[in-house]
Amino acid sequence: MKVLLSKNEIFAKVKKLIAEVLNINEEIITENSRIIADLGAESLDIVTLLMEFEDAFNMKIPDDEAEELLTVADVIDYILVKVEDKAPA
Amino acid sequence: MNRRVVITGTGIISSIGLNTKDFWNKCLSGKSNIHEIPEHWNKYANFNTKIWSPLPEIDFNSHNINRIELKKSDKTSLLALSTVQEALKSSNFEIKQENEKNNTYKVKGIDSARAGVYIGTGIGGVSTLGECFANQMLFKNHEELDRIIKTAEKENYDQGFVKTLIDLKGKMIFPLRFNPFAVSMIMANSPAANIAIKYNINGVNNTFCAACASGTVAIGNAFNSIKNNLHDIAITGGVEYFYDEYGALFYSFDVLKTLAQNIFDKEKANRPFDRDRSGFLYSEGGCGIIIMEDMEHALKRNAPIIAEVIGYAETCDGYNIMVLDGQNDNIPRMIYTALKNSGIEADKIDYINTHGTGTLVNDQIESRVIENIFGKRPLINSTKSILGHTLGASGAIETVVTALSIKNKTTHISKNLDNPIRDLNFVLKSGNFEIKYALTQSFGFGGHNACLVLKEYN
Numbered sequence: 142m143k144v145l146l147s148k149n150e151i152f153a154k155v156k157k158l159i160a161e162v163l164n165i166n167e168e169i170i171t172e173n174s175r176i177i178a179d180l181g182a183e184s185l186d187i188v189t190l191l192m193e194f195e196d197a198f199n200m201k202i203p204d205d206e207a208e209e210l211l212t213v214a215d216v217i218d219y220i221l222v223k224v225e226d227k228a229p230a
Numbered sequence: 231m232n233r234r235v236v237i238t239g240t241g242i243i244s245s246i247g248l249n250t251k252d253f254w255n256k257c258l259s260g261k262s263n264i265h266e267i268p269e270h271w272n273k274y275a276n277f278n279t280k281i282w283s284p285l286p287e288i289d290f291n292s293h294n295i296n297r298i299e300l301k302k303s304d305k306t307s308l309l310a311l312s313t314v315q316e317a318l319k320s321s322n323f324e325i326k327q328e329n330e331k332n333n334t335y336k337v338k339g340i341d342s343a344r345a346g347v348y349i350g351t352g353i354g355g356v357s358t359l360g361e362c363f364a365n366q367m368l369f370k371n372h373e374e375l376d377r378i379i380k381t382a383e384k385e386n387y388d389q390g391f392v393k394t395l396i397d398l399k400g401k402m403i404f405p406l407r408f409n410p411f412a413v414s415m416i417m418a419n420s421p422a423a424n425i426a427i428k429y430n431i432n433g434v435n436n437t438f439c440a441a442c443a444s445g446t447v448a449i450g451n452a453f454n455s456i457k458n459n460l461h462d463i464a465i466t467g468g469v470e471y472f473y474d475e476y477g478a479l480f481y482s483f484d485v486l487k488t489l490a491q492n493i494f495d496k497e498k499a500n501r502p503f504d505r506d507r508s509g510f511l512y513s514e515g516g517c518g519i520i521i522m523e524d525m526e527h528a529l530k531r532n533a534p535i536i537a538e539v540i541g542y543a544e545t546c547d548g549y550n551i552m553v554l555d556g557q558n559d560n561i562p563r564m565i566y567t568a569l570k571n572s573g574i575e576a577d578k579i580d581y582i583n584t585h586g587t588g589t590l591v592n593d594q595i596e597s598r599v600i601e602n603i604f605g606k607r608p609l610i611n612s613t614k615s616i617l618g619h620t621l622g623a624s625g626a627i628e629t630v631v632t633a634l635s636i637k638n639k640t641t642h643i644s645k646n647l648d649n650p651i652r653d654l655n656f657v658l659k660s661g662n663f664e665i666k667y668a669l670t671q672s673f674g675f676g677g678h679n680a681c682l683v684l685k686e687y688n
Contacts, residue, residue: 162298164331188410189298195407196301 146224151198151217158193159213162186172214198224235456235540236687238533239321239521240630241313241467245283245513246617249316253627254634257642258660262616264496264511271477273401279489281496282480283513283618288312294325294428296333302411303424304355305471305515310421311428313517314465318429321521322533328430337429339531346433346461347422348452350444350468352622352674354418354437360474362412364404372402403475421469433461439622441674442585443544444468445518446625450542450680452522462527468626471515480512486552488589501646502588502612503597503656510587511618518626520633537633538685541572547677554673556595564679565603565669572683574667579608579683581641581663583632583670586612587619592673597652609665611657615645625672629682632670636686639663 146154152172160167163180176182182190191202194216200223202210210216240250245263247253256263263283271277290300293312300308318325318337328336337345375395382392414420419437426435434455438448445468452466472479483489490499491508500511528535545564547555555561569576582604584596600610613628620627635641640663644656657663671681 189302192301192407192410193298201407 148217148221151220151224152213154197155194155213155216155220158197159190162189162193170213172212172217174213175211176213177211194220200224232457233459234525234538235453236523236525236528236538237520237536237633238523238528239317239319239323240536240633241315241317241320241519242517242627242630243285243288243309243313244516244617244620244627245285248286248288250320250630250634257613257616257631258640260616260643260645260660262497262500262511262618262645264500266496267477267480270475271480274476274478275481277477277481277484278487278491279484279509279512280492281490281499281511283511285514285516294333294335299333301409302415304358304415304420305473306351306355306357306469307415307421307424309471309515309517310349310469310519311424313467313469313519314425314429317465317519317521320534322531325429334427335429340431340463342430342432344433344462345431346452346455346464347425347431347435348438348448348455348464348466349422349425349436350438350440350446350448350622350626351418351421352439352441352444352470353472355416355420356479357471357473358409358412358415360476360478361405362408362416364475365408368402368404369406372399372404375399375402425465429465431465440678440680441676442619442621443625443672443674443678443680444622445627446629446670446672446680446682447544447678449520449522449626449629450544450682453539453542453682456522456524462524464522465519466522466626467517467519468623469517470620470622472512472621473514483512490588498646500588500615500618501648502584502586502615503593503644503650503652504647505649505651507588507590507593509589510614513618513620516620516623516627518623518630520626520629535687537636538687539682540574540685541568541683542681543567543571544678544680547679549677551677552675554592554595555677556591556598560677561595561599561673561679562603564681565599565671568669568681568683572685574683576603577607578667579604579669581609581632581635581665581668583628583635583668584610584612585671585673586614586644588612588614593651596673597654601652601654606653606655608655609641609657609663610654611641611644613642615647616642625670625680628670628672629684632668632682632684636665636668636684639665641665
């Protein structure tokens, strides 16, 4: 049986990590938030966030794929696919 | 005019105590922390020595360090930052968070442009370097081996062969992720830089690399900068962290046969200046930090003054990369220069905190030089006889011991000294001692010799 994280669970976890790394209130983070333009992440924040996402969801995010993760929704969708790929059948 | 320089705060993290008070109490009671080396290290090498002194678990979160900083910092920086926090607090500084996101602090009462950071470390972020190499070398090979094992199991290969592959896979220890902050973790200047970042210190920021003399050299340079009016205050000391999952760092000393052997029971193996010494007790790491200050600056803010630093000198043997030079006068010249800088004669020195590693050559030369210059009068001990050797941190930790010995008019024993190699005034029982002037010295691989002269504050 597949045990997957729901989209809402992933969003909640991602939101918490972004809020912690950027030191911002979770409430201002929406799925449409652009991580750099709207939430104010700087280049080293992005490195930290990628490290946090990798650790939290036990996955590896290659550099070329990381460049595509511009919004919170991009991150959630990316993790959804990755988590599904890894889940036992 | 040269200014007077005082010590107003201390911090210690060590295998025998995670703050100055615990450390000092352990020193006075002569309690070491000696354990067998981690069992799994024996899979990778045949060690001559089987004992070491590991650090207890440290709660870094209680030292103004958050979860993310823990992942982005080498242990040397974490040890240094934690120890600095204790030192600043003990020096009566109020620390206030200034930037919540970066988790940085402001030290009230410090003019940040007139404050410096002087830190010694022998090898810096070598522990992180080892982890990075392990990840780079093993991550893909581990995956490949995993595939081979699955195939072998599926196709009913010989069970002994499969077990060998599984054992091999089990020996591959590595972090699952290559740390993206590796560069800033490995670099030796990281602890000093992180101290400046964490506490907003904008004066000279220097890292001193002189092997086992690193801490003493750092403190000596901080002393000179305050004496010569470059700074009013300095955060100074030494830090080292020497653990890796394979025991390779331990083995690098073990293979040279420089480590204390289990010739007696493990509590008796470490015995500097004893006839039956066999090397030093390897410590996993540690940090010693001193808040050093212009005396007027300290008095103005009613800081607690522990002791005064009155002299410093360093020389280099220019002789051998690992062996102390016992023939030439570079160590005596260092001592005489430090005494001259201090404005005192050798007969004023009441106590000498030795380098005292417990290695054959070191103790022989050091004890001979001490007798030649100071005779048999001064109290002599080796902090390493209790703590073991923290390499680049040792000189700083021993400077703290020297300052506390002066302030508290007592000092610790030189442990396991049953048959001294020389008839000196070794401390065999802790008690009340009148210590007005003291000297602490360190010698590092590379021929680095450094010593500080401290005085009772009055």
